[in-house]
Amino acid sequence: MILHMDMDAFFASVEQLDNPDLKGKPVIVGGRSNRAVVSTASYEARQYGVHSAMPVFQAKRLCPQGIFVSGRMSRYKEISETIFKVLYDFSPVVEQVSIDEAYVDLRGCARLFGSWQTMGAAIQKRVYETVQLTCSVGIGKFKYIAKIASDMNKPNGMTYISEEETESFVERLPIRKIPGVGKVSLERLEAIGIHTLGEARNIPDKVLEKQLGIQGLRLKSLSLLKDQPEIATSAQRKSISTEVTLPEDTLDMAWLKRILLSQSDDVARELRKKKMKGKTITLKLTFSDFKKRSRRTTLKKPPHFGRDIYNEAVKLLDKEIFPNKIRLIGVGASGLVLENAPVQQDLFEIPEPRNANWDKLEKTMDSILNKYGKKSIQRASLSEKRSDIPDKEANFLKKR
Ligand code: TTP
Ligand code: MG
Numbered sequence: 001m002i003l004h005m006d007m008d009a010f011f012a013s014v015e016q017l018d019n020p021d022l023k024g025k026p027v028i029v030g031g032r033s034n035r036a037v038v039s040t041a042s043y044e045a046r047q048y049g050v051h052s053a054m055p056v057f058q059a060k061r062l063c064p065q066g067i068f069v070s071g072r073m074s075r076y077k078e079i080s081e082t083i084f085k086v087l088y089d090f091s092p093v094v095e096q097v098s099i100d101e102a103y104v105d106l107r108g109c110a111r112l113f114g115s116w117q118t119m120g121a122a123i124q125k126r127v128y129e130t131v132q133l134t135c136s137v138g139i140g141k142f143k144y145i146a147k148i149a150s151d152m153n154k155p156n157g158m159t160y161i162s163e164e165e166t167e168s169f170v171e172r173l174p175i176r177k178i179p180g181v182g183k184v185s186l187e188r189l190e191a192i193g194i195h196t197l198g199e200a201r202n203i204p205d206k207v208l209e210k211q212l213g214i215q216g217l218r219l220k221s222l223s224l225l226k227d228q229p230e231i232a233t234s235a236q237r238k239s240i241s242t243e244v245t246l247p248e249d250t251l252d253m254a255w256l257k258r259i260l261l262s263q264s265d266d267v268a269r270e271l272r273k274k275k276m277k278g279k280t281i282t283l284k285l286t287f288s289d290f291k292k293r294s295r296r297t298t299l300k301k302p303p304h305f306g307r308d309i310y311n312e313a314v315k316l317l318d319k320e321i322f323p324n325k326i327r328l329i330g331v332g333a334s335g336l337v338l339e340n341a342p343v344q345q346d347l348f349e350i351p352e353p354r355n356a357n358w359d360k361l362e363k364t365m366d367s368i369l370n371k372y373g374k375k376s377i378q379r380a381s382l383s384e385k386r387s388d389i390p391d392k393e394a395n396f397l398k399k400r
Contacts, residue, residue, distance in 0.1 A: 001107065001116045001163075002231065004138045004146035005087065005123065007100035008155035012042035013133050014076055015069050026066040030056045039071055043155055076100075079131055086130050090123055092274050093338055095231040100135075103143055103231045108275060108338050120158050141166050142228040148177050170225060171198035178222065185212045197223040240270045240278065243330025244390045249288040251325050253317075255388060260313045262389045263331045265306035269366055271333060277302035278333025281309055283316040286328035295320065302337055305362050309333060 007013065011029040016022045026045035030038040038059050041050040048063035059066060080099045087094045093105035106119050120137045127135050134156040138149025141163060149159035161169050174196055176186055188211045194200050200208065201223035208216030222228070242263045250256065260283075271278060279302040285293045295316040303309050313331045 001139055001141065002143055002146045003104045003106050003116075003120055003123065004140075004143070004150040005102050005104065005127070005135050006137075006147075006150045006154075007083070007133060007135045009040055009042050009046075010100035010133075011040045011071055011076055012045070014072075014079055016042060017132055018075070022067060022069075026050070026063050028056075028059050028063065028066045028068050029071050030059070030068065032070050041066075079133070082131055083127055083133075083135075086126050087123070089126070090119075092276060093231050103146065105231050105338060106139070116162075117158065117160050120160065124156070124158065140169075141225075142222075143231065144179060144222065144228065145169065147179055148173070167225065170223060171196065171201075173197045175200065175219065178219070181215065181219070185215055188212060238336060239282070239332050239334035240267050240274075240276075240336070241282065241284070241330060241332025241334075242266050243284055243328055243332075245286075245328045246326065247390055249325035249327050251322055256317065256326065256329055257314055259329055259389055260317065260331055261306070261310045263329075264310035264313055265362070265365075267331055267333050268304055268306035268309055268362065269369065271304040271336075272339075272363075272366060274336075275339045276336045277304040277339055278309075279335035279337060280333065281312040281316075282332040282334065283313045283320075284328070284330035284332065285320070285326055287322070287324035288327050289324050290327070291323070293320070298335065302335070303333075304339060305359055307362070 012027045015027050015029060016025075022042075024044060025042070026048065027042040028038055028045050028050055029040050030036050033056070036056045038050060038052055038054045038056060040052050041059070041063075045059075045063055045066050048066070050059045050063050050066065056068070060068070076099060083100075084094065084096060084102065087102055087104055091104050091106065091108040093108040095103040097103065104123065106116055109119055116139050120139050124135060124137055127133070136150050136154045136157045136159075138146045138152065138159045138161075140146040140149050140161040145161055145166065149161050150157075152159040175181055175189055175194065178197070189195070189200070192203075192207075192211065194203065197219065200219050203220075205217060205220055208220050210216075212219070244259065244263070246259075267278075280296050280298045281303070282294055282296040285295075287293070297312050297316060299312065303312070309331065
């Protein structure tokens with residue numbers, strides 16, 4: 001399930017927060033001149049019909065007693081950053097849409113338990129406790145459903161569209177509520193008698209495409225409850241990697257591979273901690289003449305077990321030609337996706353035989369390491385020459 005969070009009357013609420021005299025009053029944030037437009041208005045001012053993008057002179061006419069203030073962007077940005085930090089505390093999968101709006105993948109909430117609504121309420125509570133401002137949230141199966149839902153009970157509201165309700169919700173959804181559908185498209189649809197997504201569902205693709213182009217096909221796919229875009233997280237742009245400068249330059253492949261196995265375990269453990277998998281595995285080498293080389297492979301099934309990461313890293317190492325001895329070696333995972341994100345299944349794929357005990361072993365190692373610390377346990381294949389694995393300079397979540 002996806003949650004969409006949107007702060008209530010954001011700029012105006014910040015003004016009321018910083019200046020308690022403004023609380024409960026019609027506050028209108030906008031440019032100074034009469035030619036300027038309203039950025040936003042407090043809910044008290046909205047009662048007079050004032051809204052975003054309205055010329056200030058018109059707002060003054062509608063609400064002469066309004067308190068007009070010019071915006072303080074740096075302050076709004078500062079608060080916005082704090083709010084996003086709160087969201088990242090809940091889930092690694094957060095997509096920031098604007099200064100006061102974000103999607104959160106609730107399936108990625110490691111610290112939240114209970115129903116989706118309990119999770120939504122916990123997020124609202126934490127945002128309020130942290131910045132003393134209210135937000136509204138919507139929870140739904142797809143991003144656009146969550147977004148529409150968050151707007152349905154503003155301010156300080158929560159709207160939950162359950163999996164079972166989704167079909168009838170979409171069926172009855174007025175097209176004007178759908179984000180990204182412009183005025184012209186709306187008028188064209190209304191001209192052919194289409195007002196809801198349910199009505200759009202029965203129109204042939206060709207007709208919709210002729211009327212609205214690609215937008216028409218998008219509406220059709222929404223109406224059919226087809227899979228919609230996933231949350232685009234900044235985590236996807238990050239990588240988890242570790243590297244080490246060797247105590248001496250070497251071409252001893254057996255030693256290098258033992259180090260790679262240990263490093264792959266570290267990367268995998270960090271991935272599992274974050275409930276992520278990495279689609280791209282990178283092998284990084286620096287030679288004794290300080291020349292660098294980076295080799296990567298992208299996998300259809302992203303691994304998060306050390307053994308799998310190791311296998312890929314070794315394949316890359318085995319393909320390598322070495323102009324010099326190796327001075328630094330490292331392995332990383334990027335293209336991060338949520339652990340339970342759907343995997344593209346190959347239609348004719350024969351599943352690889354897999355030793356389930358490996359996975360179990362790694363999970364057991366996780367819990368022992370978490371409990372007793374980094375040096376408490378290690379693979380047997382590493383322990384015979386334990387001292388030859390240099391201390392790792394783990395550099396987790398390094399930005400690429
Ligand atoms: P919104 O979330 O659209 O509006 P809002 O937070 O003020 O009110 P709501 O409770 O309905 O969500 O936009 C967030 C901020 O972005 C808003 O406080 C001010 C700014 N903004 C503009 O400057 N101009 C605009 O036209 C809009 C829509 C917003
Ligand atoms: Mg808002």
